[in-house]
Amino acid sequence: MEINAQARGMLINANGIIESAFAPGKxxxxxSSAVYDKFWRFDMEALPADLIxxxxxxxxxxxxxxxxIEDYPYANDGLLIWDSIKEWVSDYxxxxxxxxxxxxxxxELQGWWNEVRTKxxxxxxxxxxxxxxxxxxxxxxxxxxxxxxxxxxx
Numbered sequence: 001m002e003i004n005a006q007a008r009g010m011l012i013n014a015n016g017i018i019e020s021a022f023a024p025g026k027x028x029x030x031x032s033s034a035v036y037d038k039f040w041r042f043d044m045e046a047l048p049a050d051l052i053x054x055x056x057x058x059x060x061x062x063x064x065x066x067x068x069i070e071d072y073p074y075a076n077d078g079l080l081i082w083d084s085i086k087e088w089v090s091d092y093x094x095x096x097x098x099x100x101x102x103x104x105x106x107x108e109l110q111g112w113w114n115e116v117r118t119k120x121x122x123x124x125x126x127x128x129x130x131x132x133x134x135x136x137x138x139x140x141x142x143x144x145x146x147x148x149x150x151x152x153x154x
Contacts, residue, residue: 041127046143047082051075086142093137100133113140 011017012029019029044053048065051057056075057065067075097103104110113131117124129136 037123040121040124042121042124042140042143043127043129046139047078051079082142085145086138089141089145090134090138093134093141097134097137103134103137104132109137 009016014029044050048057048059051065051067052059055068056072057067060066065079069075093103097106110131117128129140131137131140
């Protein structure tokens with residue numbers, strides 16, 4: 001992936017754009033790595049989970065989110081986009097996989113998810129849903145596409 005290689009070469013390398021432009025300077029990447037090490041979990045990457053974790057929303061009994069700041073455009077607009085992506089992904093998953101066992105038996109899908117977990121983030125053991133039903137697959141795919149970045153780290 002050419003864009004990732006260029007980003008590593010220009011943005012996140014030693015003395016690169018990130019280190020020279022952000023306040024922590026040369027410690028920026030070290031700090032980012034420490035935060036990743038302590039706090040990153042796949043199941044917390046979904047926008048709704050992120051908003052709840054940061055105290056920007058609470059989950060109501062009916063499963064819907066209530067924002068703690070009503071006029072928070074990032075959350076309001078982001079959730080509209082999130083819901084649209086999730087609806088599209090859900091329709092696609094339900095069309096492509098008739099039964100939950102189809103998801104479980106899809107060797108290519110299971111292989112991809114295993115690679116994301118074991119090769120992309122070998123240092124992270126917690127926070128990975130099992131791909132064993134429509135709901136978990138929809139969450140994984142929505143989180144992966146909704147976060148606008150791949151789940152692989154190289």
